Amino acid sequence: MARIGKRAAPKPTKPPAAKPIPKPPSRASVQPAAPTLMTVTLDTGTGRVIKVEGVDAGGARHELSEAERARLSKAAAGGTLEGIVEQAFEAGMACALGEDAGEKKIPESEEDADLCRVLLRSLIGRSAAKRLVQRDVLSRGLVGTLIEQAAASRAPKSGGSAAH
Numbered sequence: 204m205a206r207i208g209k210r211a212a213p214k215p216t217k218p219p220a221a222k223p224i225p226k227p228p229s230r231a232s233v234q235p236a237a238p239t240l241m242t243v244t245l246d247t248g249t250g251r252v253i254k255v256e257g258v259d260a261g262g263a264r265h266e267l268s269e270a271e272r273a274r275l276s277k278a279a280a281g282g283t284l285e286g287i288v289e290q291a292f293e294a295g296m297a298c299a300l301g302e303d304a305g306e307k308k309i310p311e312s313e314e315d316a317d318l319c320r321v322l323l324r325s326l327i328g329r330s331a332a333k334r335l336v337q338r339d340v341l342s343r344g345l346v347g348t349l350i351e352q353a354a355a356s357r358a359p360k361s362g363g364s365a366a367h
Contacts, residue, residue: 241267245349250342284341289323292332 240258245251256264257271267275311319327333334340 243349245346247346249339250344250346252342284345285336288332288335288341289320289327292327292330293323296326 242254242256242258242264244253244255246253255267257267258264327336
């Protein structure tokens with residue numbers, strides 16, 4: 204029992220709990236979007252790609268994540284140098300056979316496209332174009348094209364168009 208005349212001491216109250224301030228996610232846990240800028244380190248003698256890095260808005264380089272590589276690979280699907288040489292070879296064959304370039308092609312099934320690709324590669328392998336799809340030739344061509352484009356993009360703009 205409480206004594207009469209004495210007041211009971213007030214119970215101490217806890218201050219309201221402050222909401223924790225969320226920590227910013229660590230750099231490792233953030234999945235960056237596919238970079239819009241990339242650096243590519245090349246061996247100019249062989250054309251071999253040494254390293255590909257993404258560049259963030261501040262200019263810092265980072266190794267590409269698996270997700271970035273997958274997105275970039277998907278975006279570049281069908282646009283390889285080897286694929287372009289094959290398309291040019293196919294267009295040359297069509298021209299030689301008198302096919303009209305303006306004709307609309309009937310979409311092929313994936314199975315038909317695979318068969319066509321195998322046949323096309325076989326024909327390329329038996330022709331003078333065989334050398335053009337070799338990895339070292341394609342790599343040197345890539346380096347030359349990148350250097351040419353970089354030089355052209357830095358050249359002062361004139362009234363005429365750039366020659367290739």
